[in-house]
Amino acid sequence: MRFASIGSGSRGNATLVSHGKTTLLVDCGFSARETEKRLQRFEIDPSTLSGIVVTHEHGDHISGVRVLARKHKLPVYATAGTAACLSADVMSLVKEFSCHETFSIGDIEVQPFPVPHDAREPSQFVFSDGQHRLGLLTDVGISTPVIEQALSACDALLLEANHDMDMLDNGEYPDHLKYRVAGRLGHLNNVQSAKILEKIDTSRLQHIVAMHLSEKNNSPNIVRPLFAEALNCDQSWIGLAEQEAGFDWREITNS
Ligand SMILES: [Zn+2]
Ligand SMILES: [Zn+2]
Numbered sequence: 001m002r003f004a005s006i007g008s009g010s011r012g013n014a015t016l017v018s019h020g021k022t023t024l025l026v027d028c029g030f031s032a033r034e035t036e037k038r039l040q041r042f043e044i045d046p047s048t049l050s051g052i053v054v055t056h057e058h059g060d061h062i063s064g065v066r067v068l069a070r071k072h073k074l075p076v077y078a079t080a081g082t083a084a085c086l087s088a089d090v091m092s093l094v095k096e097f098s099c100h101e102t103f104s105i106g107d108i109e110v111q112p113f114p115v116p117h118d119a120r121e122p123s124q125f126v127f128s129d130g131q132h133r134l135g136l137l138t139d140v141g142i143s144t145p146v147i148e149q150a151l152s153a154c155d156a157l158l159l160e161a162n163h164d165m166d167m168l169d170n171g172e173y174p175d176h177l178k179y180r181v182a183g184r185l186g187h188l189n190n191v192q193s194a195k196i197l198e199k200i201d202t203s204r205l206q207h208i209v210a211m212h213l214s215e216k217n218n219s220p221n222i223v224r225p226l227f228a229e230a231l232n233c234d235q236s237w238i239g240l241a242e243q244e245a246g247f248d249w250r251e252i253t254n255s
Contacts, residue, residue, distance in 0.1 A: 001108070001129040003156065005246030006030070006038035008138075008211045012060050012243070015136065015158065016042065019129040022050045022106030025074075026125065026136065029060040032067035042249070050106050051075040051095075056122035056139060057085035066090045077105065079112070081121020099123045113150040115140045118185040126150050132252040133204075134158070138212040141184040143196050152200040155252045156207035158241070159196065161227070162187035163217035171217050181217070190218065190226050197230040205231070207250050209239035 001019040008015070012029035023044065028035055039046055052074055055061055066087050069076045076094045078086065083094045097103050099114040099121065109130065112123040117139045124147075127134045135151040138160035151157060168178055168189070181187050188196075197208070208231065210223045220240050228235040241247050 001127065001132050001134060002249050002251040003127075003134055003158070004042060004249045005158075005209075005211070005241045006035065006042070007243055007246045008213070008241035009243035010060055010212070010214055012063070013138065013212060014038070014064075014246075016044070016249075017108060017127045017134060020107030022108045023048065024051055024053050024105060024108060024110075024127075025049050025068075026053045027055055027061040028052055028064040028068055029058075029062065030064050032064045032071060035064045035068055038246070046074070047072040049074055050108075051077055053105070053110065053125065054078040054082055054086075055124055055136075056117060056119035057082050058119060058139065061139070062086070069093050077110070079121040079123055082119070082123075085120055111150065113146050115147060116142055116144065116185055118180070118183075124150075126154065129252075131254075132156070134252065136211075137188075137196075138162075140188050141186045143188075143192065143199075148196065148200050151196065153204050154202075155204050156209075156250065157197075157202075157205060158209050158211050159193050160188045160212045161190045161193045161210040161218065161223045162212050163189050163214045164219065164222050165189050165191065167219070167222075168214075168217040173216070181214075187212070187214075190223055194226045194230040197227060202231060206252055207239060208237070209241055209247060209250070211241045213240065213243075215243060 135154040
C-alpha cells in the first residue's frame with residue numbers, strides 16, 4: 001500500500017491511498033481544475049480513481065468533490081450526515097457508509113471511526129491492504145479512546161498538527177476563530193498530537209507525516225522536535241505535508 005498528498009492545510013486537503021488496482025482520493029478540498037492539475041504531478045488521470053472518500057463537509061475537504069465526481073463519474077463515499085451537506089446533483093454518486101463499520105473499496109479496506117469536530121458526522125479512517133494499516137487523523141478537537149484504539153499499531157500515520165498554542169494565541173486570527181480552532185471541536189495542537197503518539201502503540205510505524213499545518217499558526221520547526229521526542233526518533237524521520245506540494249508517494253513495506 002502506498003500513499004501521497006496533493007496538498008494539506010487550511011486552504012485545501014486531498015490524500016491519495018493506493019493498493020493493487022485501487023486508488024482512492026481522500027477528500028478533495030481544491031477546485032476540480034486545481035485537483036486535476038495536482039493529480040497530473042502524480043501522473044494520475046482522475047477518471048481512473050476508484051472513488052472519493054470524504055471525511056467531512058468543510059470547504060477545505062469538499063470544495064472540489066461535486067465537480068470532480070460528476071465530471072469523471074466517481075463514487076463519493078460519505079457518512080449520512082456528511083452526505084446531507086453535499087449538493088443534490090451529486091447524490092446519485094454518493095455511497096453512504098456507517099462510521100462504525102469497516103467496508104471495502106476494491107483492494108482497500110476502509111475502517112472509519114467517529115471524531116469530535118464541528119461538522120455534521122465527521123469521520124477519519126484507517127486504510128488496510130489486509131496486511132498493513134495506514135491511519136489518517138485530521139480535523140479533530142480532542143483525542144478520544146476510539147481514536148487511540150483505531151490508530152494503535154498502524155504501519156503509517158498521517159496525523160494533524162494544526163497549530164502551536166502560543167502562535168495561535170498571539171496571532172492575527174480574530175478571537176472567535178481562535179476559540180473555534182483551539183476548542184474541543186476544532187483542531188489538534190502540536191502538543192495534543194504528540195501526546196497521541198506517546199499514548200498509542202507505534203512499534204510498527206514506518207512512516208509518520210504531520211498534516212494540516214496552519215500556515216499562520218504553526219511551523220515545521222516546532223512540530224518536528226515535538227513529534228521526534230514523542231517517538232524517540234530523529235527529527236529527519238518526521239514527514240511534513242505541505243499546502244502546495246503535499247508530499248510524494250510513500251510506500252509501506254514488509255520489512
Ligand atoms: Zn480541514
Ligand atoms: Zn474541518
